[in-house]
Amino acid sequence: MSAQLIDGKAAAARITQSVKQLVEQRVSRGRRPPGLAVVLVGHDPASEVYVRHKRIACDYCGIVSKAHYPNADISELQLLTMIDELNADDEIDGILVQTPLPAHINAETIIERIRPDKDVDGFHPYNIGRLALRLPTLRSCTPYGVMELLAGIGETFHGREAVVVGASNHVGRPMGLELLRAGCTVTTCHRFTVNLQQWVQRAEILVVAVGKPGLVSGEWVRPGATVIDVGINRMADGRLAGDVDFHSANERAAWITPVPGGVGPMTVAMLMKNTFDAAEARSRLADGPR
Numbered sequence: 001m002s003a004q005l006i007d008g009k010a011a012a013a014r015i016t017q018s019v020k021q022l023v024e025q026r027v028s029r030g031r032r033p034p035g036l037a038v039v040l041v042g043h044d045p046a047s048e049v050y051v052r053h054k055r056i057a058c059d060y061c062g063i064v065s066k067a068h069y070p071n072a073d074i075s076e077l078q079l080l081t082m083i084d085e086l087n088a089d090d091e092i093d094g095i096l097v098q099t100p101l102p103a104h105i106n107a108e109t110i111i112e113r114i115r116p117d118k119d120v121d122g123f124h125p126y127n128i129g130r131l132a133l134r135l136p137t138l139r140s141c142t143p144y145g146v147m148e149l150l151a152g153i154g155e156t157f158h159g160r161e162a163v164v165v166g167a168s169n170h171v172g173r174p175m176g177l178e179l180l181r182a183g184c185t186v187t188t189c190h191r192f193t194v195n196l197q198q199w200v201q202r203a204e205i206l207v208v209a210v211g212k213p214g215l216v217s218g219e220w221v222r223p224g225a226t227v228i229d230v231g232i233n234r235m236a237d238g239r240l241a242g243d244v245d246f247h248s249a250n251e252r253a254a255w256i257t258p259v260p261g262g263v264g265p266m267t268v269a270m271l272m273k274n275t276f277d278a279a280e281a282r283s284r285l286a287d288g289p290r
Contacts, residue, residue, distance in 0.1 A: 003227070003253040004153075008145075011152050012265035016061055019272045023062040026280070034279035035064045036094040036120065036271075037086045041079065041105070042072030047098045054096070057268050063275055066092070076105045083113045093279035094120030096271070117281060120274040123170055131177045137281075138274050140174040145266025146207060146228050147178050153255055155205065155226055157182035163203035165189045165196065165216060165243070171209040171230055179205065196220075208243040218248025227256040230263050 027033055036058055040051050051067070058065035068082065079097075086095050095118045101107050111119070116126035122140035130137050150157075162184035166172035176188045189199050200206060200220040208216050209230035221227060221244075231243030242259035250256055257263055 001251075003250050003256040006149050006153060006228075006255055006257045006262060008149060008257060008262040008265045011149055012145075012269035015148065015266075015269040016057060016272055019063075019269075019276050020061045022276055026276075027062070031279075031283060032091065033062050033064050034094070034275050035066065035089075035092045036096065036275045037066045037068060037089070037092045039068045039070070039079075039082065039086075039095070039097045041070050041074060041098070041101055044100065047100070051098055053268055054271060057272050058275075061272050061276075063272065064091070072102050074105075076109065079105060079110060080113050083110065087113075087115045087118060092118065093282055094118055094271075094275040096121055118278060120271055120278055121170075122174070122274065128169075128174060128177075131174060131181070134181050136181075138278060139178070139270070140170060141270040141274065142171050142209075142230060142263060142267045143175040143178045144270045144274075145263060146175060146230070147182065148270070149228065149257065149263070149266060150205070150226065153226070155255075157184050157205075160184045160204045161187075161202055162205040162207070163187045163189060163199055164207045164209070165200065166207075166209035166211075166230070168209065175207055175209065175230075179207075206244075210243050212243055213241040214243070214245045216244045216249070218245045218250065218252060221249045221252040223252050224254045225252070227253040228263065229257050229259050232259060232264055 023033055038051055040047055055065045086092050095114045097110055099107055111123045116124045119127055119138055122138045127138045162179040164172055164176045167188050167190040176186050180186045187199055189196055197220045201222055203225055205226050207228040211231055213233040227249055229242035229244040233241050235241050240260050
């Protein structure tokens with residue numbers, strides 16, 4: 001029996017359609033459309049593709065996208081000044097700084113400069129902390145998207161054993177917090193984990209987000225598990241591959257995300273939702289108590 005595919009493209013389309021309708025309703029109430037500032041430093045080809053996809057999604061949803069393309073030699077101080085200006089711009093509800101940044105710029109310093117209520121990537125320590133306290137505001141887009149995919153297939157969470165492979169600040173750690181908040185018993189594996197296979201074999205819900213093609217063998221997958229492969233790796237022959245060996249995992253899992261077409265589209269969709277939510281929150285704050 002082959003696993004059922006979790007269609008991230010279809011799920012993302014439903015979410016962006018919903019955001020589009022919400023934006024139209026917002027504008028019909030006399031509000032301006034949400035505004036998203038996208039900052040891309042330099043000319044990294046992969047980053048340019050990601051930014052283009054995000055701007056296309058903005059256009060579809062009716063979100064005003066304002067792009068900023070500073071040269072790769074911009075100083076950290078100059079970039080921080082740009083962030084300050086966007087923080088102060090009342091027509092900007094969300095600020096996205098595309099990573100990776102040039103080596104001379106500290107990404108965490110830049111992320112922490114973004115106002116938490118405009119941090120639509122969900123990377124700011126304030127927003128991660130809110131998630132840890134089970135009081136989420138703007139949630140990290142990729143883990144948020146994974147939770148939407150799991151909900152879409154009717155996944156149950158209470159008491160389920162979840163294993164997250166990867167402990168990055170932007171995916172692995174908030175992913176573990178999302179699953180914990182949902183009621184799972186969560187194990188996070190990382191580069192110091194001994195005998196990764198034994199932990200993967202326990203997982204009823206397995207999320208792999210490392211960036212190493214084929215890191216997890218399908219033979220490790222627990223029969224009937226739900227497998228979420230966050231990895232997107234460009235192979236030498238040009239094809240895209242995930243962190244999980246898809247063909248062997250497909251024979252054991254109950255549900256599995258393909259690469260491409262699984263988690264990737266959800267990240268952009270949740271960015272659109274975060275941007276709308278940020279705009280609505282700022283509007284409520286401006287209105288004050290009623």
